[in-house]
Amino acid sequence: MLVLARKVNQTLVIGDNITITILGIEPDQVKLGISAPPHVSIHRLEVYEAIKAANISASKAEVAMAEELGKWAKKGRNAIGGRLDKKDT
């Protein structure tokens, strides 16, 4: 891992079009300003890991389970009237 020391308001450049600026330093926190092209995803690692885990878990769903859920909403449509019909999609 490359380790660089930077002060407040100093910036790093990664590649041609990503910059990271140190906006503030507190005893146990730094504030970073990141500028990158829209196709470059930027996530907090713990959030990224949680969503990755959720996606991997979601990829293990089986058809039978989906059909079981499907039965409920069909009945639910009768039970709660028009509400399901107002969905945004």
Add this chain to the structure above:
Amino acid sequence: MVVETAKFGRVVVPDGEVIYFESGLIGFEDQKEFFLYPVLENPAFQWLQSKSDPSLAILLVDPFVFCPGYEVILSDSLLEELAIKSQEDVVVFTTISFPDGDAWNATTNLLGPIVINNSSRKGKQIVLDGTTYSTRHRLFPHGRPALSEEACG
């Protein structure tokens, strides 16, 4: 085109129905092309099936059916990236997991919804930074619902 899938056999997918995810899905970054496959008789649920990996299919739900107060704010850069011109173009789904294999213990990831532009056929999984939404939100907090019971509080 005809696509081989592990769950649904051979599926005929019209070219215009393929959805392009430039960044893939989080954890599946190399998967760029998907299509939606219906859950029989229930439009609230859809499978997101990878075009190139037959075994990759993720169950999606229309979160607004279950959580009417759910809010997804689309950033300007996302509007640009997915070429979203009007709200009618946009469909939002969240993924469903079955942590213990029981359908009524299903959870959905409200923190990382999947946004699809139906017109441009571009999609992206986004992260709702700064919200308190969970990646494991129970669809049925009290287990198997009675017919009169609503899901998601």
